Amino acid sequence: MRAMAVWVALASLLVPGSLSGQSPDLVARLDPQLLESVRPILEAARQDSLPVATLESKILEGVAKGVPAPRIREVSFRLADELRSARALLRASMPTVPLAGGEISAAAMAIRHGVPADRLVELWQTEPGGRSLEIPVVVVAELVRRGISADASIALMTHAMEAGTPMNRAAQIPAKLDLMLPSAGAPQAALLEALRSLGIPIPPWAGRRPGG
């Protein structure tokens, strides 16, 4: 019995580190070489309090789509960098506010689309109650991607949040803007039409400063 315990202890020492910390899904679906190549990225992400689930999901997506392993590793590495940078920028302004993984991922997307991180912080200041800001941040990112200025997008979203707009309605703003664009002509006009259509309060300044 004692001999068996020794063997089990020795065997556990021989199990690669990659198998100990990774999700079972990752271990089951990645070939050992790819798993080994992304292991340092995931371990560094875990140490830096980054949303590891986001990275694991991107790796699994690459595998599912048949992407070559080096490309998966490269994309994961770049995504980890974006997440690290987004978290650091948010932390610089909000050292103690708890940040959910989804919020860090959303912030990385917004920064990628050109939203200044220090402006994103305004959303957290609007919502001190601890409600997830994943959707508001992504809505801002999507508006900026559609040609609305970052200032106007953030001001619009903070106004909507202060007015108690349900998040499932705010989430429809980008798609509704797309629908309105052909008839409205310009993104700013389409945005106003989208807000009216969704019954979301239009900020008082919106008519004077289209697009911010």
Added chain:
Amino acid sequence: MKRGEPDHLDAYLEGDLDLRELPHEVRGEEDRIRELLDRLRIEDPAPEGLRQEVMDAVRALPGSRWEGVIGWFLRPRTIRLSPATAGVVALALVVALVLVPGRGLGPVPDRPATAAEGVVTRFVLVAPEATRVAVTGDWLGWDPRGTPMEEVRGTGVWATEVPVPPGVHEYSFVIDGTEWRPDPLAGPQVDDGFGQTNSLIMVSASEA
């Protein structure tokens, strides 16, 4: 449209609900609802005995005629459609599945399930060339088998309802197990980093 809304409307029409208790998007239609109710109001009641006369007339109809009518509907028939007509039919189905609910294009987060299940969301894709279609995304670990979609009676319109956890998610359709296709009806799309595009869905757990 939320599934609860017809119930709301029923309750309103029955007088059990006040207009102010209706969902916001329905409440905005107050004038149209009142106009419809005015039109539906019967000013002149039916003459006494009309109901009995009608029922007697129906009973007097020969049974064979009814059987013929029912049989016409039940007999298998070959319906020939031009590709253009078939396209119009498919489009009408998409409209019925996606637009009529009143929430615009794209996937429709519908009703809250339990926190573990997520929010039941409807996905629709027109893919007449496909033999099987699935929807998958980060909430399924990008399993290419995903959630299989069902074709609406040979129309090429594929649909399914999937519980999606609250949050922001990337997803894609998988055609015949090999082709990855973003949702053409969804607004937000994102670069997947691998040279393709994913669709984005934002799911809120609650109204607030």
